[in-house]
Amino acid sequence: MEKLTDNWIAEGWMDMEYKKYLLLAYLKHVSGRFREVKLYPPLADLIYHYQKLTSMQAQKDRLRDAFPKRILGPDPEKMAWKYGSAIPDDEAIQVLEELLHYAIPQLKKYIEEGKTIYDFLEEEMEFSPVGITPLYRQEGYAILGSKEEKHLHIYRYKVGIFTQARDSFKGIMMQFVQSIRRSLADTVEAIKLRLIREYRDLPNPAVYSILSNRSIPLQETFLPMSKRLLLIHLSEEEKS
Numbered sequence: 001m002e003k004l005t006d007n008w009i010a011e012g013w014m015d016m017e018y019k020k021y022l023l024l025a026y027l028k029h030v031s032g033r034f035r036e037v038k039l040y041p042p043l044a045d046l047i048y049h050y051q052k053l054t055s056m057q058a059q060k061d062r063l064r065d066a067f068p069k070r071i072l073g074p075d076p077e078k079m080a081w082k083y084g085s086a087i088p089d090d091e092a093i094q095v096l097e098e099l100l101h102y103a104i105p106q107l108k109k110y111i112e113e114g115k116t117i118y119d120f121l122e123e124e125m126e127f128s129p130v131g132i133t134p135l136y137r138q139e140g141y142a143i144l145g146s147k148e149e150k151h152l153h154i155y156r157y158k159v160g161i162f163t164q165a166r167d168s169f170k171g172i173m174m175q176f177v178q179s180i181r182r183s184l185a186d187t188v189e190a191i192k193l194r195l196i197r198e199y200r201d202l203p204n205p206a207v208y209s210i211l212s213n214r215s216i217p218l219q220e221t222f223l224p225m226s227k228r229l230l231l232i233h234l235s236e237e238e239k240s
Contacts, residue, residue, distance in 0.1 A: 001025040004049060009056075009103065014095045016102075023103055030110055034117060038220035043114040050107040057100045121221065124214050127229055130188045130207040137234055140206030141195055142174060143188050144226055148215040151179045154191065155223075156199075159234060172231045174223065208233070 004026050005011065009019065030042045130143070138159045145152040155174040162171045177195075180186055192207045199205075210226045 002029050003045065006052075008049075009053065009099055010092075010096060014092055016095055016098055019095075019099050020102065023106060027106060027110055030114075033220075034110075034114060036217070036220075037117065037121070038217050039114055039118060040220055040224040043111070043118065046107055046111045046114060050104065050111055053100055053104050053107065057104065118225070121212070121214065121216060121225065122229070124212055125225070125229065126209075126211045126213075127233060128209050130192045130209050133206055133237075134204045136204075137206040137237060139202060140208070141177070141192070141202075142226060142230055143191060143207065143209045144211075144218070144222060145182075146212045146215045146222075148213075150182050152182060152186070152188075152191070153179050153218065154195070155226075157227075157230060159231065170231070170235075172227050172234075174227055 001022065004022065008022060030046065033039075033042045140157055142155045142157050143152055144155065154177040156177050157172055157174045159170065159172050162169060177199075180191065188207070188209045192205075195205065195207065196203065208230060210229060212222065216222050
């Protein structure tokens with residue numbers, strides 16, 4: 001099972017063994033992805049589900065709200081529909097509490113495994129600005145590559161404020177530009193000059209090199225990690 005639904009713990013058949021089967025099938029898939037060093041989206045999904053369940057456990061008086069509702073009938077006074085739990089309260093809450101007690105440590109275990117892999121890979125990465133860094137750094141280029149591979153991958157980045165649900169947060173978008181086969185002439189400094197010539201809307205771009213000592217999956221690991229490293233670096237530069 002590749003993903004758990006947002007409300008997997010409370011929707012559908014409320015049976016402890018069935019829910020454990022769903023969770024373990026999902027964690028088996030996650031474990032396989034980690035063995036392939038493919039951290040995303042599994043690691044982000046694990047953290048999301050873990051935070052949701054721990055929040056639910058901390059607010060036990062709201063556990064009933066997690067269950068899907070069934071329509072009981074119209075409420076003439078409020079001019080709205082009456083809703084009730086689709087499952088008897090006592091049985092549902094008991095199963096849900098058992099599931100939370102079981103699932104939270106399981107999710108935490110796999111999050112820690114994913115973070116261990118992440119930390120190891122991060123130590124193998126070398127992050128550095130290319131040439132003189134301009135004052136405007138909210139847009140620019142990132143050069144990604146592994147020392148074990150023959151190509152460098154160039155992305156254009158842009159920092160912005162993104163809205164998700166009711167929350168706004170600072171994030172970074174990276175758009176693929178091109179891949180370049182390594183050669184003695186294609187230093188990162190030479191690549192920066194080429195980008196300036198080819199893309200004139202950024203005449204003096206900020207350019208950063210992110211090189212890994214190991215070959216790791218580009219889309220599932222290298223690119224998401226590079227976005228996070230770049231955003232942290234740019235935020236630190238703003239403060240200094």
